[in-house]
Amino acid sequence: MASSFDLAGKRVFVAGHRGMVGGALVRRLAREGVELVTASRSEVDLRDQAAVFAWFASAKPQVVFLAAAKVGGIVANNTLRAEFIYDNIAIATNLIHASHVNGAEKLMFLGSSCIYPKLAAQPLREDSMLTGPLEPTNEPYAIAKIAGIKMVEAYRSQYGADFINVMPTNLYGPGDNYHPEYSHVVAALIRRFHEAKLADAPEVVVWGTGTPRREFLYVDDMADACVHLMKTYSDHELVNIGTGEDITIADFARVVAAAVGYQGRIGFDPSRPDGTPRKLLDVSRLAKLGWRATTSLEDGIARAYRAFLQETGQAAA
Template structure:
């Protein structure tokens, strides 16, 4: 199979300080490539002119668009405007700037939330735009769908070798543990850690606990990104996940065991559940020779340990 990313390649990672971007940067270096990136204070990716100037100056061989405004149900529900506007601006800015600078390869990272709320399980890539979205994250999902269509449009009009990946729920060291804006897994880690610290007898969680979710360690996603840059060139997005899921109730129990919380875990069913299930069909990804290597329990334990060694020390 032809390698579409010659080694060494200079790869601009938009969002290189974030959870995914940092893992992709580490992975690129381990494969002999040269990752590039600027911090948010150095470059606002929503600024199309400044972004175009940076890519014109650096002339990377490839771009990985990992920068995004992200968050859980609470953040999406409370602040829908930045979830659609910031993501649209970032995508329009980076993708158009990459093309203007003559960048040969680009990988746009979307999300499994782009699929219809009640899509057949496991979800195949062809399910995109076949039904209504989950209302709690519709603005974010629509922005990501627009990014997919933008990439497809550049391929169609200019023949660019740009591709899209749709990861499942990602977690790992460096995750966001802020309870107002984090995703479910880091939020559970922090909730149970603080409950253990404070000697609480009960932790009450949002929703019924019945929705099923799939989780992938960020280092496995990073390996998938490099595999896609090297081996994939098609306008169909590619799902990236582990192909297995569990209920939020099962996840909570597992996180509680790892953290060492021994109290009761109850659920407030008056709060939203979100999409009932989001299990991805990952056959297109595994056909490229990639598969995840980090089991969920091991990944949760290492993520908790990393958080404790950093910000969690003061908690």
């Protein structure tokens, strides 16, 4: 359902502002004339209910972008299973309830495409959630995100709260996590190709078979979509945020290698997990609401590599 919600002059809380997604939202909101409020981890532990409730009672944000989450790639999700379910459920329940109790006018909860069943029909439609088993490696994270989505729906139906859910696809860009074990595929490949280039390594081995297909969205495009939906959308249904296009991991690795300037061989390690065979979002609902991605994969990866060099204090070599 279309609506008109004016952000100008509002006190807007971006939860998770130091993360890749939150950082992009902060950059985008600078053009909206809002009064931005943030809370660092040292100020408020978002898993601590009492701390969150006290902060909300004092700060009284009118608009909330719930982008805070414990996130990571396949290895992190599969290894830190307890932290991924506990931290993410705690963050969602604390912030959604505090927003309701303290009279927030609007809230957006950011989910993740891993909420969809492992073998759901492609492209992934919003109504495929809870129609089949999840990908086992990131099930704890997915369950936590589904809990947040259902909580938003419940507060909307019971209290008439103007709370909405969005589902971004795989994101990359400035502020990503480049940890060698726990990062997402884009950041991991940028780092590994860069290090291979510096070392003049003859080959870079990419995890898995290279055959899974993934959709990648530049994080500043995602932030633009979120602001667009915050201003124009109000309904109980999820909205996918993506490009509507996907690419094999093998072809994607070649795009990253080209952006970094690595000219060696690219190999694959089939002993490493592939994860879901394909994850492409159906973005027809988003298109009908008037938004499409504008950053090409080549441009986005080039920007992401420049951000990596800047954030890690390295030279391109």
